[in-house]
Amino acid sequence: MPPLAERQGAFAAALLDPRWSMPPECIDPSGRPDMRRFAVYRNNVASSLIEALEAAYPVVRRLVGEEYFRAVAGLHALADPPRSPIMLHYGKGFPEFLARFEPLSSHPYLGDVARIERAWIEAYHAAEAEPLQPEAFASIPAHRVADLHFTLHPSMRLVRSVFPALTIWHANRLEQSPSPLDLDSGGQEALIARPAAEVEVRLVPPDGALFLQRLARGDSLAEAAAAATAVSESFDLTQHLAALLESGLITGARLRRRRPTSARKRSLACR
């Protein structure tokens, strides 16, 4: 008999792929192989993975219908089974799978709606971080404010869509009859974050989204503002910065080249 590791490998392969036959050493009380018994494990694995995707993507499920969702989720589960025992994280590849899934190509916004749902789950489980208080800026000389680099809240996610994905997400979130879709109403940028107790989802203008995206990747305030101004001349830095501070999404700030050393400035150190 092959070693146990090899037999477990064959068992695992047969669970995920029905083209593999069940391991012959799995028997019933009379000592005979019984496919229906092995099928219980197959069903358990498939339905538990489908249920995990159902829990993570309730809006997509509502949009495509329960039966269709289970079928697509089942295909995804076989193609991309979990790699970690932490099932909270399962389903990261599902938005991309949906976006590329040929039979759903007439619903091209589904991938973006799924990305919003994924961002929501990630924000829900993300690490905690204390928002930076506006008083912390008192120690920064006015002429250096533009050189600040921010640490943004670890829960923050941006989802950009050429479709009104956020409107679709909102309309289908609750158990009410969804409003008709107007796919030509333009693209949307969604900001998803959990700066306080609960996940918050909101629409941001394209320049505001770019500003956040640049700050998130480590650009200074001046660099991020310049990028936002390049796409929108009316970009109002003061207003966007105030809104960002108020939202609690800034959790740290520092001047890159001259690291803060004084006790007062240390309070601004990156968390």
Add this chain to the structure above:
Amino acid sequence: MRERSNSLRRDAGTGSSPDTLRARAGVGLKPAHYQRILESRPDVGFFEVHAENYMGEGGPPHRYLSEIRCHYALSLHGVGLSIGAARPLDREHLLRLAALVRRYQPALVSEHLAWSSHGATFLNDLLPVPYTAETLGLVCGHIDQVQETLGRQLLLENPSTYVAFAESDWSETGFIAEVARRCGCALLLDVNNVHVSCTNQGWDPQRYLDEFPLSPVREIHLAGHASDADAADRPLLIDSHDREVCDTVWGLYARVIGDFGPIPTLIEWDQCLPAWETLHGQALRAEALMNDSASIRERVRATAG
């Protein structure tokens, strides 16, 4: 008793300490019941959570669990260590479990006699192991490693199974008794699993309980199951955790606590979650049976004395 912050020393509304697990009934903690539990502080012996559900970095699950932990004893039930897999334990996962144990100071930490990972893939089900010398060696090695890393005793749960392995040369109860003896681990006796496995494998549940080592048992699980049939039309029970505990399982449970006395008992209900009152009602029924058994044992002792 480990050192603990004052916030965890506050007593439950029930008057019992949230740090010790008395022989009472608990229920699985579900997000749908977080608010209800914090608002009404029901008189429940303890709560149990799946460790992996609290392995996110932050967010509402940790916030609620921390608050509930202030008022109730906790049991941490792992479903992802894959103790029966023929490969080294996932060290990172074990360290995550250790961090969770440090953070929440549970009264009990349990895992399954099963495997669920192969290669890089996590299969998200509790898969059966053959009862052989090879499996015994690897399971014992893994439990030793877990107990050493956590610095505490692990409870190992008996499985529910749908197939047997032709190569098994130990009985399930003999295998479990030997693991407990070699590793010095404790046991979690899932009475529903006893009923499910005995039905599916054609074993006598009374004999199973005769042979099961009760002295290392620190916790009992009770749950509901679904009924199906195998290819030969024999009954095949599915461990579904989606309904009330059946009368047969209540009967087996009464026998166990009649033989051994009250043991902390968990109602497991993971699918088709009912209203809180129904779930709590199952726990109250388990407590009533524990009280009956305690008073009968008391009378027997008095008569014998």
